[in-house]
Amino acid sequence: MARDYYEVLGVGRDADEAAVKSAFRRLARELHPDVNAHDPDAEAKFKEAAEAYEVLSDADRRQLYDSYGHEGLKTGGYQPNFGDFGSISDLFSAFFGAGGFDAAFGGGRMRGGAVQGGDVAVAVAIDLADAAHGERVDVAYDARTRCSTCNGNGAKPGTPIETCERCQGAGQLQAVSRTAFGQLVRNVVCDVCGGDGRWPRDPCETCRGDGMVVDKRRVEVEVPAGIADGQRIRVTGRGHAGERGGPNGDLYVVVRVREDERFLRDGSDLVTVVDIPAPLAALGTTVDVPTLDGLVPVEIKAGTQPGEEIRLGGRGMPPLQRGRTGDLRVVVNVTIPRRLTREQREMLETFAGTLTDDNQRGDEGMIAKLKRVLAG
Ligand SMILES: [Zn+2]
Ligand SMILES: [Zn+2]
Numbered sequence: 001m002a003r004d005y006y007e008v009l010g011v012g013r014d015a016d017e018a019a020v021k022s023a024f025r026r027l028a029r030e031l032h033p034d035v036n037a038h039d040p041d042a043e044a045k046f047k048e049a050a051e052a053y054e055v056l057s058d059a060d061r062r063q064l065y066d067s068y069g070h071e072g073l074k075t076g077g078y079q080p081n082f083g084d085f086g087s088i089s090d091l092f093s094a095f096f097g098a099g100g101f102d103a104a105f106g107g108g109r110m111r112g113g114a115v116q117g118g119d120v121a122v123a124v125a126i127d128l129a130d131a132a133h134g135e136r137v138d139v140a141y142d143a144r145t146r147c148s149t150c151n152g153n154g155a156k157p158g159t160p161i162e163t164c165e166r167c168q169g170a171g172q173l174q175a176v177s178r179t180a181f182g183q184l185v186r187n188v189v190c191d192v193c194g195g196d197g198r199w200p201r202d203p204c205e206t207c208r209g210d211g212m213v214v215d216k217r218r219v220e221v222e223v224p225a226g227i228a229d230g231q232r233i234r235v236t237g238r239g240h241a242g243e244r245g246g247p248n249g250d251l252y253v254v255v256r257v258r259e260d261e262r263f264l265r266d267g268s269d270l271v272t273v274v275d276i277p278a279p280l281a282a283l284g285t286t287v288d289v290p291t292l293d294g295l296v297p298v299e300i301k302a303g304t305q306p307g308e309e310i311r312l313g314g315r316g317m318p319p320l321q322r323g324r325t326g327d328l329r330v331v332v333n334v335t336i337p338r339r340l341t342r343e344q345r346e347m348l349e350t351f352a353g354t355l356t357d358d359n360q361r362g363d364e365g366m367i368a369k370l371k372r373v374l375a376g
Helices: 005-009 017-031 042-056 059-075 088-096 100-105 128-133 278-283 342-352 366-375
Strands: 120-126 135-146 161-163 172-179 182-189 198-200 212-223 232-235 251-257 264-266 269-277 285-291 294-300 309-312 328-335
Touching: 005 017, 005 042, 017 042, 042 059, 120 135, 120 212, 128 135, 128 251, 135 251, 212 232, 212 251, 269 278, 269 285, 269 294, 278 285, 278 328, 285 328, 294 309
Parallel strands: 120 251, 269 328
Antiparallel strands: 135 212, 161 198, 172 182, 232 251, 264 269, 285 294, 309 328
16 A cells, blocks of 8 residues: 655645655655665665655646545556666666765755765784784774764754855855965865855754764774784775765774784794703703793703704794794803802812813804804
C-alpha cells in the first residue's frame, strides 16, 4: 500500500511549492548515503520521498493526486521509475545531477572549491621486541569530522541556509590596497561565510555553524616487523575530514621504538655485551645471553679476548621490506676480578708465576692491538 505523499514529505495539504521543495531537501539530506550509510532502509525511504516530490512539485500531477489519489496517477500515465538504479548513490546523481544534492539544493557547502582535510600526526611508542615481531597498535587521536547534527552544512536542522550578505554569495571579497605601483586588488576569502557564499541563519548548536566537530577516533594500525624508531605509517583518509566535498586528510602514525637497555641497534644488527670474569674467559664457559626471544645459552671459547664478538646469526632485527634479518652481536667484556680475598690472591700469585709468553695472545701485532683498543 503506497503511503500518502504529503505524509511521506511531512507537509500539509496546503503546502506551497517552496515548502514541498524544502521538505524534500531535508529528507534527501538525511537519507544521503554519505550520511546514512548504515540505515538499510535509506534507499527505499529516499525512493519514496523522490516519488512524492516528483508528484507534489508538479502542478498537474499534484492535482491528479489530490483528486483521485495513487490510482488517479496511474490512469493519468504517471509511473514512478526509481527501481533501475544500481545504488542509492547512482539514484542521487540521477536525481540531482553530477554535483549531487548539495549542488542542486545548496544544502551543503559546495560553493567554494573542495578542500582536502588536513593530515593528523600521532605518535605511538612500542618496545624493541614488538618492533622486531610487528604488532597491531590501537591509536587514539582527535580529528575534525563532519557534524552529524547538521550533516556539515552548519545550519540548525530544518532552518534555511542563506546567501551570505557580506560577499553576496561570491565567497570572496576584494581587498584593495595602495602600493607604489598603484592600486592592488586581491581576492580574499569572505570572513563571514568562510568562502562558502552561504551561511546558516540559525547556526547548528552542536558545531556552532562550523559544520565540523572535533571527534575522538581510534584506529588499529599494523606496525610492520623491522620498523625503526621515528618511521611513519600513513593511513590514507583517516585524517581531518575534507570540506566542501574534498577528500579527507591522512593519518600519520609516528612509531617511537623504546630503548631496550639490553640491546643497541646497529642497522638491522643488535649488539649486546656480556661480562665474563677473566678466569672464565681463559677456561671457556657457557653464558645465557639475552635475545629478543629470551635467554639463549652461548659458548664462550677458552681464551676469548676482551672485545671479541660472537655473532648469533638471524637474532637481530628483520628487514622492513627486502633483505636479510640482522644478527645479534655479543661483545665479550672480560672483567678483571677485584677485592680479592687472601686465599684468592695467593692462588692468583701462584698462577701468575706459571705464566709464559705462550699464554699471551700471539696472533696480533702491536698496531692491531692499538687499533682494537682505540676502536673500543
Ligand atoms: Zn552542526
Ligand atoms: Zn560571505
